[in-house]
Amino acid sequence: AQRVTQPEKLLSVFKGAPVELKCNYSYSGSPELFWYVQYSRQRLQLLLRHISRESIKGFTADLNKGETSFHLKKPFAQEEDSAMYYCALGDAGGYNKLIFGAGTRLAVHP
Amino acid sequence: DTAVSQTPKYLVTQMGNDKSIKCEQNLGHDTMYWYKQDSKKFLKIMFSYNNKELIINETVPNRFSPKSPDKAHLNLHINSLELGDSAVYFCASSHFTNGNEQFFGPGTRLTVL
Numbered sequence: 001a002q003r004v005t006q007p008e009k010l011l012s013v014f015k016g017a018p019v020e021l022k023c024n025y026s027y028s029g030s031p032e033l034f035w036y037v038q039y040s041r042q043r044l045q046l047l048l049r050h051i052s053r054e055s056i057k058g059f060t061a062d063l064n065k066g067e068t069s070f071h072l073k074k075p076f077a078q079e080e081d082s083a084m085y086y087c088a089l090g091d092a093g094g095y096n097k098l099i100f101g102a103g104t105r106l107a108v109h110p
Numbered sequence: 111d112t113a114v115s116q117t118p119k120y121l122v123t124q125m126g127n128d129k130s131i132k133c134e135q136n137l138g139h140d141t142m143y144w145y146k147q148d149s150k151k152f153l154k155i156m157f158s159y160n161n162k163e164l165i166i167n168e169t170v171p172n173r174f175s176p177k178s179p180d181k182a183h184l185n186l187h188i189n190s191l192e193l194g195d196s197a198v199y200f201c202a203s204s205h206f207t208n209g210n211e212q213f214f215g216p217g218t219r220l221t222v223l
Contacts, residue, residue: 032210043114044153044200044214086153088210096141096209097166100153 002027004089006101013077014109021072021104023061023087032090033063033070034098039083047072047085057081077108113137114215116201122221123191130187131218133201141165141209142184143202144176147217153200159184160206188220196222 003026013019025031035047048056050063050070061072070087084103091097114135123129135142143166144156158166159178173189184203188195201215 034210043216044202046211049210084151090210096158096204096206096212097155098210098212099155103151103153 002089002091002099004087004099004101006085006087006104008104009102010105010107012107012109015079016076019072019074019077019081019106019108021085021087021106023070023072023101025068025070025087025089027068027089027091031063031065033061034088034090035059035061035070035072036086036088036100037083038086044086077106079108079110082106082108114201114203114213116199116215116218118218119216120219120221122223124223125191125193127191128187128189129191129220130185131199131201131220132183132185133215134183135201135203135213135215136182137203137213139203139205139213140181141204141206142178142181143204143212144184144186145200145202145214147198147200149197157184157186191220191222193222196220 005024033050037047038044059074086103087101089099117132141160143158147153156170157176162178175187178184198217198219200217202212204212
């Protein structure tokens with residue numbers, strides 16, 4: 001079954017500390033993985049996708065097919081990174097169906 | 111503003127009532143979606159329409175009926191509301207050829223009493 005697992009509901013760190021938000025997936029085909037973010041009082045928006053291999057707002061995520069993971073990392077967290085982060089799996093055979101994880105709330109304290 | 115908009119933002123109603131939520135996008139997208147976010151913040155696809163045609167229907171009770179009068183609109187009508195329907199409903203849109211980059215509306219918080 002296609003599934004996305006984000007094991008942490010809440011990740012609490014201090015400003016300047018490294019951050020890693022975990023995401024594991026279960027998918028039989030060739031996966032497309034994404035991270036979406038929802039800042040307080042804002043809409044859910046795309047943060048980054050594994051295909052582009054880019055760094056957005058200092059965040060990176062590497063697809064590890066062996067471990068079926070797509071963890072989101074940032075070396076030095078900032079207070080403005082506090083938000084809800086969702087890992088999502090694109091089902092290529094399912095007409096653009098996105099399967100979301102349960103989300104992890106990142107709280108960055110001063 | 112170029113965006114996905116939803117109305118109303120909040121909806122409080124009694125069990126058994128029928129209600130609708132409207133969604134409009136002015137991004138020129140051809141595909142629109144409805145998601146349900148439950149109290150645990152879990153976000154799940156309900157429906158997707160491409161060019162006014164239903165392409166995803168995720169075992170949603172038939173009390174929920176989406177309607178797409180044109181590519182820019184996807185409304186959600188819910189009959190005989192139940193307590194378990196209480197959630198935040200998000201509309202989203204995308205280009206079909208880039209369907210994994212979806213643009214979300216602000217959400218509609220539905221509370222069924």
